Amino acid sequence: MTTNANASARFLSMRTYTDKTVSCSVSTSEDLTLTQKDHYHNFYQIYYITRGSLMHSVNGHFVRLTRGDCFIIPPAVTHRIETDPATSGFYSFSFYDTFLLKDEMQQSIIQRLFSDLTPNGILGRLTLTPEETIRMDGLMRFAKEEFDGAQLGFECILSAILTSILVLLARAYEREECDFKHNNAVLTSIEYIKQHYSEPLLARDLANRVFLSEATFYRVFKRATGQSFKSYLTMVRIRSACSLLKKRAIPITQVTYQCGYGNYSSFYRAFYQQMQMSPIQYLQET
Numbered sequence: 001m002t003t004n005a006n007a008s009a010r011f012l013s014m015r016t017y018t019d020k021t022v023s024c025s026v027s028t029s030e031d032l033t034l035t036q037k038d039h040y041h042n043f044y045q046i047y048y049i050t051r052g053s054l055m056h057s058v059n060g061h062f063v064r065l066t067r068g069d070c071f072i073i074p075p076a077v078t079h080r081i082e083t084d085p086a087t088s089g090f091y092s093f094s095f096y097d098t099f100l101l102k103d104e105m106q107q108s109i110i111q112r113l114f115s116d117l118t119p120n121g122i123l124g125r126l127t128l129t130p131e132e133t134i135r136m137d138g139l140m141r142f143a144k145e146e147f148d149g150a151q152l153g154f155e156c157i158l159s160a161i162l163t164s165i166l167v168l169l170a171r172a173y174e175r176e177e178c179d180f181k182h183n184n185a186v187l188t189s190i191e192y193i194k195q196h197y198s199e200p201l202l203a204r205d206l207a208n209r210v211f212l213s214e215a216t217f218y219r220v221f222k223r224a225t226g227q228s229f230k231s232y233l234t235m236v237r238i239r240s241a242c243s244l245l246k247k248r249a250i251p252i253t254q255v256t257y258q259c260g261y262g263n264y265s266s267f268y269r270a271f272y273q274q275m276q277m278s279p280i281q282y283l284q285e286t
Contacts, residue, residue, distance in 0.1 A: 024095035026147040045073040046093045054083035064226030068133045091140040182220035185210035238274040
């Protein structure tokens with residue numbers, strides 16, 4: 001069930017200083033209690049992963065992100081985050097568009113990032129270089145200090161930091177633009193997987209469908225999703241299997257075939273690898 005995060009304060013700590021509402025928020029993984037339910041909100045968010053990894057779902061598309069990855073969530077885009085706070089770390093910079101200055105350069109950068117980079121809000125993922133990661137570490141740390149300190153003029157400084165972050169992301173986007181041109185091919189492949197995961201699927205067949213060589217398909221698919229084609233297909237199949245098992249409407253053998261496995265042995269291995277338990281144990285625990 002999708003949650004409307006109009007109660008923006010859950011994610012965006014709107015604080016009032018001298019009868020003025022602050023229209024941005026800077027948080028870390030230690031500050032936020034992340035829901036694993038699908039939700040959306042009416043502001044922008046930039047997430048930057050500092051350690052470990054997390055799984056990000058946008059409109060039903062799953063992307064694994066690790067240290068140095070950024071993703072951008074425009075308003076009204078349904079998403080959720082799956083993470084272990086003990087092993088994952090990140091910064092979150094949330095803001096309303098009214099927080100930004102309205103000069104042409106800033107608007108051009110915003111349009112590029114939130115239109116080109118995140119078409120339909122899907123797969124808004126950037127992997128920063130080591131040099132860019134060092135810069136982003138410093139910018140996010142500075143932003144967090146300013147937001148928490150709330151000293152005189154801190155909003156002006158936060159606006160300048162946000163502009164610097166957006167410029168950094170725009171430059172990273174320029175560097176990776178060639179790869180992002182393959183996003184439509186990846187999205188087409190993901191949709192095909194979701195609709196045909198019960199059938200035999202080979203990477204070369206999907207590569208042919210989106211007019212890419214098999215080697216290019218492997219590269220851009222992993223870059224966009226954070227997983228290999230095989231891992232992603234297995235994840236989709238096992239998630240479907242879990243859903244079917246919970247319903248207890250059909251026997252396990254039928255679940256096996258319905259989720260694209262030719263025999264129970266293959267299904268068992270894939271299920272155990274994903275869930276760290278057997279299908280029967282999963283049935284007993286749900």
